[in-house]
Amino acid sequence: ATLAAGGAVTLQATAEAELREGNLVAAQRHIEKAAAEYREAGNRRRLANARVLQGEIARAAGDLVNAKRHFRAALMTFLLLDDRYSAARLLSTIAELYFIEGDYAEASELNRQAAERMPGDVGALTGLAYAQWYAGSPADAEATFDEVLRWDHNAALALAGRGQIRADLDKFGHALDDLDRALSLGLNREAEVDARSARALALVGLGRISEAEDELTATLRIDPERARSRLRAGRIAAILGHQEQMRAELERALAGRPSLSSVEQKSARRILQRFGGIQPSASLRLGIVSVD
Numbered sequence: 001a002t003l004a005a006g007g008a009v010t011l012q013a014t015a016e017a018e019l020r021e022g023n024l025v026a027a028q029r030h031i032e033k034a035a036a037e038y039r040e041a042g043n044r045r046r047l048a049n050a051r052v053l054q055g056e057i058a059r060a061a062g063d064l065v066n067a068k069r070h071f072r073a074a075l076m077t078f079l080l081l082d083d084r085y086s087a088a089r090l091l092s093t094i095a096e097l098y099f100i101e102g103d104y105a106e107a108s109e110l111n112r113q114a115a116e117r118m119p120g121d122v123g124a125l126t127g128l129a130y131a132q133w134y135a136g137s138p139a140d141a142e143a144t145f146d147e148v149l150r151w152d153h154n155a156a157l158a159l160a161g162r163g164q165i166r167a168d169l170d171k172f173g174h175a176l177d178d179l180d181r182a183l184s185l186g187l188n189r190e191a192e193v194d195a196r197s198a199r200a201l202a203l204v205g206l207g208r209i210s211e212a213e214d215e216l217t218a219t220l221r222i223d224p225e226r227a228r229s230r231l232r233a234g235r236i237a238a239i240l241g242h243q244e245q246m247r248a249e250l251e252r253a254l255a256g257r258p259s260l261s262s263v264e265q266k267s268a269r270r271i272l273q274r275f276g277g278i279q280p281s282a283s284l285r286l287g288i289v290s291v292d
Contacts, residue, residue: 008037012050019057027057048077052090064097071097088118095127102261104135120151126158136263138165156185164198167232172205193222197229204236212236227256231268238271247272 011034018027031053038047055070071094078086095110108131114124125148133141145162148155163178179199187195196219203212216236219229234249250268253260260268 008034008041008043008046008050011037012046012053015053015057019053019060022060024057024061028054031057044077045081045083048074048081048086051077055093059097064101068094068097084117088114088121088124091117092121092124092127095124095131099127099131099134102259104131104261107131108135122148122152122155122158125151126155126161129158130161133161133165134261134263136261138169141165142169154185156182156187157191159185160187160191160195163202164194167198167202167205170205172202175199175202176206189222190226193219193226194228196222197226197232201232201236204239209240225256227253227258227260228264230256231260231264234268234271238275243275246275 011030015027015031015034018024018030031050035047035050035054038050051070051074055067055074058064058067058070071090075087075090075094078090091110091114095107095114098104098110099107108128111124111128111131115121115128118124125144129141129144129148132138132144142162142165145158145165148158149162152158159178159182163175163182166172166175166178175198179195179202182195183192183199196215200212200216200219203209203215216229216233220233223229230249230253234246234253237243237246237249250272253268254265259265
């Protein structure tokens, strides 16, 4: 058993290296052999870690069904071993997969379970807040982001999320503070694009039209097809009274990728319905087009 376990460790290390290099087929082949040896040796913890790696390989291949299957199998073992840290990590990981699929209710529940096992876990709480927001509960999400930032006041993703919610709720000054701080701390590409489009919305809400237009132009240059950016461009056009531009942007948002959440889709359609036959003016009240 010891020799088998030692060989399995080498196989797993090889699989990890191959995953980093993008050699998914070879990585899967080696980790399957490692898992079989761990199983034969009766090493449950190492087998669970191997299943986690199998899940990561499946996720990298775009196979979310098998990724969830492997992650859940590992989760069951960590729960049996009373390994709260590893269980919390996996709950958040599985939640991410449901979030990608648009099942925000399940993503919320799994992140909530992770946070219960590891109070103050910034990753789990941040994932919970985003899931709450996308599920249509911005007030709950804002409160959860507040909790994240009490634990870590430099949590850039939480600042970016709270700033976007505040921009959507017309809290433009507070939104700008959050978004500027998030951008100064550094964000991944998608988060940066979303923060910048929300920043453009906040700027126009504060009457800083020229700055807003420059920010929106820069945002759309980074990713012209991002649906959330087009939604906010439509809101900005509505605020400024540009009806035809508003309609074009919102229609593009509804056809964009990645798809808007169902709540955002409803918001876009609601704006189109409200102003479809109405000639807006520059004095259009901001609250009329708020995402609620």
